[in-house]
Amino acid sequence: MRVGIMGGTFDPIHHGHLVAASEVADRFELDEVVFVPTGQPWQKSDVAVSPAEDRYLMTVIATASNPRFTVSRVDIDRGGPTYTVDTLRDLRRAYGTEADLFFITGADALDKILSWKDAGDLFELAHFIGVTRPGFDLNAEHLPASTVSLVQVPAMAISSTDCRRRVEAGMPVWYLVPDGVVQYIAKRGLYRKVGNN
Numbered sequence: 001m002r003v004g005i006m007g008g009t010f011d012p013i014h015h016g017h018l019v020a021a022s023e024v025a026d027r028f029e030l031d032e033v034v035f036v037p038t039g040q041p042w043q044k045s046d047v048a049v050s051p052a053e054d055r056y057l058m059t060v061i062a063t064a065s066n067p068r069f070t071v072s073r074v075d076i077d078r079g080g081p082t083y084t085v086d087t088l089r090d091l092r093r094a095y096g097t098e099a100d101l102f103f104i105t106g107a108d109a110l111d112k113i114l115s116w117k118d119a120g121d122l123f124e125l126a127h128f129i130g131v132t133r134p135g136f137d138l139n140a141e142h143l144p145a146s147t148v149s150l151v152q153v154p155a156m157a158i159s160s161t162d163c164r165r166r167v168e169a170g171m172p173v174w175y176l177v178p179d180g181v182v183q184y185i186a187k188r189g190l191y192r193k194v195g196n197n
């Protein structure tokens, strides 16, 4: 079985994430792509992050219509700061030794991978796939060539930060995120300034 893993804070999940996963699934003939919302993203400790359950539910809503997309709670349920080395060990246990694991990252995340916990172990646990992202150079010169692939995906100039800012400013996020996620954000009053609900 060939399993893609798309980790992210998903605050909120947007069409950049979904297009990247879909494109890699097609190119690498993946049977499944598991979206893994982070528990505590320790490299984002300077930004306020929405509750894990909200990010998890938005990820479920966004992926529900694709039979190959699933969502895992491993990083949320483990508690504490999220490290990909733990994600990969947990998913290896869940999917067994026969599964081929492919960890999908955007160009910005790929650039920072050597700052991740136990970075030297990561490349033995999964094959890494770096995807293009507008505004960032896709480069893997700092990483072991045999375990990293680079893939060009349709350019989606969307970020969660921009989606949050738009909601805060009362601007639309229709078509940047799936319709159900627009509705969930409104229902829960996410990203609005306190006292602005």
Ligand SMILES: Nc1ncnc2c1ncn2[C@@H]1O[C@H](COP(=O)(O)OP(=O)(O)OP(=O)(O)O)[C@@H](O)[C@H]1O
Residues within 6 Å of the ligand: 007, 008, 009, 010, 011, 015, 016, 017, 020, 104, 105, 106, 107, 108, 109, 110, 131, 132, 133, 134, 156, 157, 158, 159, 160, 161, 162
């Ligand atoms: N538009 C995009 N195109 C390609 N990859 C993306 C895009 N947006 C995010 N990614 C990748 O998806 C993964 C999860 O990203 P994350 O949930 O942090 O979203 P983000 O938009 O970067 O969020 P934020 O703006 O809050 O930092 C990362 O590997 C990131 O590089």
Ligand SMILES: O=C(O)c1ccc[n+]([C@@H]2O[C@H](COP(=O)([O-])O)[C@@H](O)[C@H]2O)c1
Residues within 6 Å of the ligand: 006, 007, 008, 009, 010, 036, 038, 041, 042, 043, 044, 082, 083, 084, 085, 109, 115, 116, 117
């Ligand atoms: O392992 C680490 O130390 C580590 C540090 C930063 C980010 N990551 C992972 O990279 C993925 C994208 O993270 P982020 O913060 O850009 O949403 C997500 O799966 C994170 O758990 C992992």
